[in-house]
Amino acid sequence: MRGKDLVSVDDLSRADIELILDRAESFAEVSVREIKKVPTLRGRTIVNLFYEASTRTSSSFELAAKRLSADVVNIKSVGSSVDKGESLKDTVQTLSAYDPAAIVIRSPHAGAAGLVARWSAASVINAGDGKHEHPTQALLDVYTLRRRLGALEGVKIWIVGDVLHSRVARSGVLAFSRMGCSVTVCGPPTLIPRGVEALGCDVRWSLEGIEEANVIYALRMQNERMTGSFVPSLREYAARYQIDGRRLAPGQLLMHPGPVNRGVELAGEVVDSPQALIVQQVESGVVVRMAVLYELLTGGGPDTGSRFARDTAAGEPQPA
């Protein structure tokens, strides 16, 4: 991989993405062992710096780091004011003094992860920065879909919902299109950002034509938008954009970044259907984040393969 950080999917070439996906496949083998752990990052420190509440992303990164044998320090400052301007810089300088191998950061402010990457010598991984990007989510989505379909070239994906406020949508469009998918974003005109086509996608304002999609990717309707001025009412939103049993055609796959608002963007019946990959997406989170940490922190290079083989050798006593 090219840089020390993962701030945006734009940092990644198609080859980089494939490298991460292949590494994640290897970690998937480790994850079904009883001892789900490799010694790769023993004695190295990973800081999880979360300025927004998060259960699944923060626990997924924490577990990925622990399964690589790193020492993990979790810092949660929800509602704190320290994530603004100079304060964030001071916090990063403080944390950098610990010489961490990586800082994983989630912030409500777009661009925060990029600033941290500039200020710190550590590898910085963007775990979501405002409306900007959430690249590991996109990578785990691509990984999940590749596992299911084998190849992604030419696959048609519709991303449906509040695209305007969604870092998941933004990173997803970039990643899926880079992998050769044909991506369409769909939602109420008030919730589609102007000029989104420049990311490499088509735009639709209604579900008409969604039967062409191989994959429907529904976005979470954020609570704070539900009663806002973006949609006339939740009921009307659901009537026009909810994916339910009638709208999900046989053979189509369904994805969602979680947590689902049942009865809003998805009907309960489709959440639990075998066409849904939602649980697989969560499973993918740990191995894909292990792969990202591995590739960023071990520096890749020609001997990565043999190092990886040694670290993941099963059956021998590993001091992890």
Place this chain on the structure above:
Amino acid sequence: MRGKDLVSVDDLSRADIELILDRAESFAEVSVREIKKVPTLRGRTIVNLFYEASTRTSSSFELAAKRLSADVVNIKSVGSSVDKGESLKDTVQTLSAYDPAAIVIRSPHAGAAGLVARWSAASVINAGDGKHEHPTQALLDVYTLRRRLGALEGVKIWIVGDVLHSRVARSGVLAFSRMGCSVTVCGPPTLIPRGVEALGCDVRWSLEGIEEANVIYALRMQNERMTGSFVPSLREYAARYQIDGRRLAPGQLLMHPGPVNRGVELAGEVVDSPQALIVQQVESGVVVRMAVLYELLTGGGPDTGSRFARDTAAGEPQPA
């Protein structure tokens, strides 16, 4: 042990309880070593999912898991709404995607642990679910008392206080009576649930006759009940039910699940008396929870003994 989970004391036969107590005795030997750790659960993941504030139970489970060398992920969502209905199911599905060996759950809702056990392939341990049960508290109480008395058959125990709202009382009545104790519950009529005799205990509405008890088990008076309609006043409650130096007879033992409201259910003088087993109960918490995790996660079976001997062998370098 019979099932994959520990949701209720009712899941346990007397033989199961004795198996856990004996295993806990073995871990008590490990706990006095300088290196209080065995490699048994290395590379396995334990999720602590706490929807209620808790210092002692959550830290006790965390420490038990770490002393078994597991990777621990703590998730605390006090005040969050995710513990209701479908949301809990989604959370459990998310966590199950990490393939944890065990999920330890505390919830304000009776029955939550049972639901989680049904939804997850992991071993689920109930760390308190509403007014329903708190089985590891009962096991550590039984363990503490057996350590002190040697045998429990025929021991007379009075459980005094707010039995109605107490999961500790409910699990305690089941566990002590299963071990052959004679159990009496005692408290104001408004705080004794109707039909509690069916659990296998006698009922008293005053402390009259408590001198027959070998053990007085005082319940914590929950703050939120103190000013409610259940008792006329705290002062009157204390006058009628507080255990103090006059009411604790020589030779009687005193137990309490902690934290104590000094001056309410217990006078300070008895908390610090040598008849009180309160500190020992906390000590027992770690080893009993290690034992529960050990029995649920290693599957027992004929070679458990030799595995245990190997895992707990002192003096050799253990990759834990």
Place this chain on the structure above:
Amino acid sequence: MRGKDLVSVDDLSRADIELILDRAESFAEVSVREIKKVPTLRGRTIVNLFYEASTRTSSSFELAAKRLSADVVNIKSVGSSVDKGESLKDTVQTLSAYDPAAIVIRSPHAGAAGLVARWSAASVINAGDGKHEHPTQALLDVYTLRRRLGALEGVKIWIVGDVLHSRVARSGVLAFSRMGCSVTVCGPPTLIPRGVEALGCDVRWSLEGIEEANVIYALRMQNERMTGSFVPSLREYAARYQIDGRRLAPGQLLMHPGPVNRGVELAGEVVDSPQALIVQQVESGVVVRMAVLYELLTGGGPDTGSRFARDTAAGEPQPA
């Protein structure tokens, strides 16, 4: 070292301080390795009990303990009422039942750490107790300055700001003067405690004469004081006491315990100047706390040297 605890700098002789600084130097070598970890405290438990919000101190202690391979249990009870009177005692009894090697405590109440040290058989480390002391901060300050200057005898230090409410100032005066420095405290008369000279320092009410200082140590202006009755206005405080580029003479060093209020006690220009040791202070935090834990928990003694050499031997597989 003399006692089991580190509650006050007054507990430490000059020889004790030098022992800790030398040990910290050794850990500084470990900290630049890829594997920043030694097995010394494997299988031992360290409890971090924080009754005040803290990012840098709590994460620094957590990391120090993990780099010594201890199992760490973090307990944060900000806003809780359990830190008062008997409740603190009960909490300590609970935690002591886990037989921790050390309890690290931060409390808003002066004297809390001393009480915990009396109640617990564990080594107790004061991580800040109200306005009383913060001894590891003083040790890391002394360590940082000794690293930069080589020797501290006769070095002139001015501590500037809200001395009245500052545990950092109190511990700093004690530690720097014990190491042979000449210490002056400086601030508005309302923010200098009466009788502070007894700690071994001079007192000034204005910055006049500060050009004699080799080191200016600026204190954080606590937010809650800023709008209080202690200073007429922030603007006036900054005009009279802020260290900026004009007041920091060439060759003078600048220290601050962090986090800095830029534009209040320090101008941004000096924070980022090469004369500032602020980042180095944070770096020192981890190795100094490792050294304190090491000295308190391994008991020192004649074979400490060879044990240390064994524990920190690089290049061999350590089961940490």
